[in-house]
Amino acid sequence: MTDIFEKSKRTHYSNEIGPELAGQTVKITGWVHEIRDLGGIVFVLIRDKNGITQLTAPSKKLSEEMMADVRAARKETIITLTGTVQESAKAPNGVEIIPSNIDVINVSKLPLPLDPTEKVDAEMDTRLDARFMDIRKHDVSAIFKIKNEILHTARNYFYDHDFTEINTPKLVASATEGGTELFPITYFEKEAFLGQSPQLYKQMMMATGLDSVFEIGQIFRAEEHDTLRHLNEALSMDAEMSFRSHDDMMDLLEDLIQNILANVQANCQSELEDLNHELDIPKEAFPKVTYDEVVDIVNSHDVEMEYGEDLNRAAEKVLGDTMGSYYFITEWPTAIKPFYVMPLCDNPEKSTAFDLMYRDLELSSGSQRIHSYDLLLEQFEKKDLNPDSFTKYLQAFQYGMPPHSGWGVGVDRLTMVITGAKNIRETVLFPRDRRRLTP
Ligand code: AMO
Numbered sequence: 036m037t038d039i040f041e042k043s044k045r046t047h048y049s050n051e052i053g054p055e056l057a058g059q060t061v062k063i064t065g066w067v068h069e070i071r072d073l074g075g076i077v078f079v080l081i082r083d084k085n086g087i088t089q090l091t092a093p094s095k096k097l098s099e100e101m102m103a104d105v106r107a108a109r110k111e112t113i114i115t116l117t118g119t120v121q122e123s124a125k126a127p128n129g130v131e132i133i134p135s136n137i138d139v140i141n142v143s144k145l146p147l148p149l150d151p152t153e154k155v156d157a158e159m160d161t162r163l164d165a166r167f168m169d170i171r172k173h174d175v176s177a178i179f180k181i182k183n184e185i186l187h188t189a190r191n192y193f194y195d196h197d198f199t200e201i202n203t204p205k206l207v208a209s210a211t212e213g214g215t216e217l218f219p220i221t222y223f224e225k226e227a228f229l230g231q232s233p234q235l236y237k238q239m240m241m242a243t244g245l246d247s248v249f250e251i252g253q254i255f256r257a258e259e260h261d262t263l264r265h266l267n268e269a270l271s272m273d274a275e276m277s278f279r280s281h282d283d284m285m286d287l288l289e290d291l292i293q294n295i296l297a298n299v300q301a302n303c304q305s306e307l308e309d310l311n312h313e314l315d316i317p318k319e320a321f322p323k324v325t326y327d328e329v330v331d332i333v334n335s336h337d338v339e340m341e342y343g344e345d346l347n348r349a350a351e352k353v354l355g356d357t358m359g360s361y362y363f364i365t366e367w368p369t370a371i372k373p374f375y376v377m378p379l380c381d382n383p384e385k386s387t388a389f390d391l392m393y394r395d396l397e398l399s400s401g402s403q404r405i406h407s408y409d410l411l412l413e414q415f416e417k418k419d420l421n422p423d424s425f426t427k428y429l430q431a432f433q434y435g436m437p438p439h440s441g442w443g444v445g446v447d448r449l450t451m452v453i454t455g456a457k458n459i460r461e462t463v464l465f466p467r468d469r470r471r472l473t474p
Contacts, residue, residue: 043115043140049086050305054129056120061087064115064140066171067108069152077105080127081116082151089132090116091123095432104137111143111151111168133385159263159460162305166465166474177306178462181299182450188250189272189299192291196267198274203236205229205253209424216257218267228254232443235428237275238375241439242431246277251446261469263458264396264448268467275441281377281403284365284440288391288399289321292361292449299453312455313446324358324381326385332357343368348395355395363391374414379401393452401442408432417445 046062067084079090092105108114113167118132132216148165149157151172171175176350193200200354206222207230217228224378233250254271276284296316299307307314324332329350333340336353339344346354354364369378377387387403405411411432415422422429460466 039140041391042138043113045083045115049081049083049088049128051085052088052120052124052130052132056130058130059120060116060117061120062115063132066115066143066151067110067112070108070110072106072209074322077102079105079108081114082171082173086173087127088116089123089126089131090134091126092134093123093372097134101134101137103415106336107133108137109145110392111147111171113140113143114138115140115455116141134157143391153397161459162191163460163471164474171465172447174309174311175461177303177309177449178456179464180306181303181310181454182446182462184299184303184465185295185453188273188295189251189291190267190346193249193274193295196247196287197250199245201233201237201240201248202252203233203250205255206234209235216259218255218257232255232271233273234373234375234427234443237273237441239431241275241277241404241406241426242434242436247275249274254443259469264451265464266447266459266463266468267418269448270446270463272444272446273441274443277437277439279440281389281401281440284401284442285321285323285365285389285405288442288444289361290403292321292391293317295449296453310454314453317361320361321391322358323363323365323389324354325362326368327366329354329364343370345371351392351395351397355392358392360393362392364392365444372402374405374411374418374420375402377405388440391442391444396420396448396452397445398448398452399442399444401440403438403440406438408436431453 043064045064049063052061065081065083068080068082070085071078075090075094081088081090084097092102094102098355113136116132116134117136118131118134121133122129123131147168147366149161149168151168153172153174175350207228217231220229232254233252237248237250250273252271254269256267256269258267260266274287274362296314300314300316330340330342333350338349338353340350366379366385369376369384369386372386373407380386389401390397392397404413408429411429412422447459447462450461453470454462456462460468
């Protein structure tokens, strides 16, 4: 079995073979994408992660054995092709390969659970059920290559800005966000939950003196509703900084998003082409609109929204149409934001909380946090929360907690915006929603 690796070792990926290699021998390995047998000539398209290469087999020029090997090709079987590069204007990348040897590496079962040749648009459920095969399509894998660029850029950005990466527990004892429900789990003889957010931990890290921390990790939300923008398991990118205000954190978030957009534009051209998507890169600073202005805008478009309510779907749509691409909503009412959000000192009914939106989609929430122990206790009372459930969190506020601020970005939603995906499920390898727990 060991020589199977020698046998399948490629000299090139598809995108590395062009007319400049004409006359040379190359070895490629990939999945059989399509077979066209025209009698006197057979074409086999071979797909690898970077593209498609055409094998051309004219029966007049090749031995009977070789023609038999070519004709034995089956869709989605993995083969290794050795052959000579020849220019061909009609073939992908302007080249075709005339075979000198074909090795079958592993045979695919037929019929296929779905067709990765991108010609048949399968239902989302069929695609997710056979996700491994769905991702063989280049316009699907492009989303994950771009998500990778987003995460790569973000990590580098954090390291360059002197952040420490943290990993906090996902098995937790209490809620942080309110609003969304928790998933209860059995934790030996205790009650426990899956974490909704690293919020309490990233704040406790501010009491350690590390100053700036970030985490990229899963959050779990027992959202009942089944929408194109909610999942029950999502990827959150969280940042928290000591001695920084909510305004500083909005600046940081804007700069990070601009860095991500610039890198995706520079490094993911072929993926954007596969997706037929043009990046929306704002040239101006992200506008800011206060919550009060939002209510006025929404009401002036004949959509009802009371002061003190969260944005409903209709309100988000009106706002998205009015504000355009990236913008911040600031000065949210303290009453509808979580207990840890710092109220504005000159008007405590309003808070330092902000949301980053892209059109009608919320991408991120953040705020300055309360660092005073006494003020936190007051907020617990106002929000009808029991401080006994937060003893260990509260302890961190009694021994020199710096003033601090932070935000959390929904990475899957950001990926939707950057890839143009309409359904959040497109941006997650194995999405978890109301109906789906496998694969
Ligand atoms: P929030 O609850 O607004 O804030 O979550 C932050 C961001 O995470 C994304 N998100 C989701 N994405 C997909 N499916 C979901 N069910 C889902 N829920 C949330 C959104 C959202 O803007 N602790 C605060 C952040 C902070 O203040 O630092 C928090 O969790 O894009």
